[in-house]
Amino acid sequence: MSAAPVAVFDGHNDVLLRLYTEGGEAGIAAFLAGTTAGHIDLKRARAGGLAGGLFAIFPPSPSSAAFMAAMTGEAYDLPLPEPLTLAEGEASTFAMAAILFRLERASAGALAVCRSVEEIRAAMARGALAAVMHIEGAEAIGPDLDALDVLHAAGLRSLGPVWSRPNRFGHGVPMRFPSSPDTGPGLTQAGRDLVRAANRLGILIDLSHITEQGFWDVAALSDAPLVATHSNVHAIAPVSRNLTDRQLDAIRERRGVVGLNFATAFLRPDGRMIADTGLDVMRRHLDALLERLGEGGVALGSDFDGAVVPEALADAAHLPALFGHLGAHGYGEALIARIARENWLDLLARTWKA
Structure with missing residues (x-):
């Protein structure tokens, strides 16, 4: 009998957008x-060990679907x-x-929306897919922030104030290669109010799409760990979406976490969004993140259903290929579990509030 796959809690997927x-x-x-559509369904999640994650709600722009094709050059x-307008968001x-x-209702217990780490662990223990509500782009929240309290009560536990476009709260980085994240x-003042309100509620603030100036603005205001749910190392792949060494150092100082993004444009030194990308490139980013952040600061943020990923990780069922590769290159079981x-x-236990 083959061993059970490594249980994974993933920092970012876009399956809700796909559905x-x-x-x-x-x-x-x-x-x-x-x-066979996309990267995640219930069967493929179980086959690959995907036990839970942050399920992103992303209000799409009309042009966003064309981005990946434009990023192959x-x-x-x-x-x-x-x-976007408030109504569109x-x-x-x-x-x-x-x-x-x-x-959740239709799954008969096979998927559970979780609002605490205890609920996540309980869902994973009984074999349910533990889904945490995340928003990527806060266009549905007005300047009065009333919707933030409503969404938190519904289950929102993680929030990226911006996607790669401007909104009332701040500015996102463009999809640009080569480029610094300082774009x-x-x-904005409304964004500062949003950060303070998220801190009050214990909502994780995701810095994956914000400009470098926005990153430092959040760092100066927030009392929570600094987190990028799905970003990589700028020194390896100089794309605007990736993190500089200085940003990584700040995340370590604040006991934060970076989730490795599987999107090939943010992995490859040439910035191309193409599937012909080896697992060795992913390991290179993980090695660099471990060196910069320590073993407690590195996680996964796949971007499944939102990007082109390496051929060897064609969908969630193929996650064991990554861990097999890491194990073959000296990563021990304890580090892989972390x-x-x-x-x-x-x-999440250090960020969320009851």
Whole structure:
């Protein structure tokens, strides 16, 4: 009998966006029964050891679906999408939140929306997929922040104030290679208010898409660990989305975590979003993150269903290939367990409030 796969808690997936674009109810049924679409469904998650993660709600821009095709070249500088209106942000955000709760109801206990680390561990122990609500781009939240309290009560536990576009709270980095993450302004006054409110509620603040100035603005305001749920090492892949050594040092000082992004454009030194990318490139980023952050600061943030990933990790069922590769190159079982899930669960326990 083969060994059970390593249990994984993943820092970022976009399966809710995929189900939203597939039409909601049809996508839910396919997710539960099994499908060949995208990277994640219930069967492939179980096969690969994907036991839980942050399920992103991303209010899409009309142009966002075309980004990956434009990122296959030797260099690119994609214009920032236009800001969404509050109504546009609300419509897609609440539709995806509804999909998450409908998934939970339809799954007969196979998927659980979790609001605490205790709930995550309990779900994983009984074999349920532990889903935590995350928002990537806070366009559904108005300047009065009333929606933040409502969303938190519903289960929101992680929030990226911006995606790669401007909104009322701040500025996101463009998809640009080669580029520094220092691409423009940071938080607005409304963004500062949002950070303080997220701290009050114990909501994780995700820095993966914000400008470098925004990163430092959050660092100066927040009393929580600094976190990038799905970002990589700028010194290896000089894409605007990746983190500089100085940012990584700040994350370590604040006992934060970085989740390795599987998106190949953010892994490859040439910045190309193509599947022909080896696991050795991922290991190079992990090695660098471990050196900079220590063993307690490194995790996974796959970006499954939101990006082109390496061929060897074609979907969630293939996650064991990564751990086999790491084990063959000197990563011990204890370190693999920390990267796969324990560092995220420790970070969430230190960030969330009852």
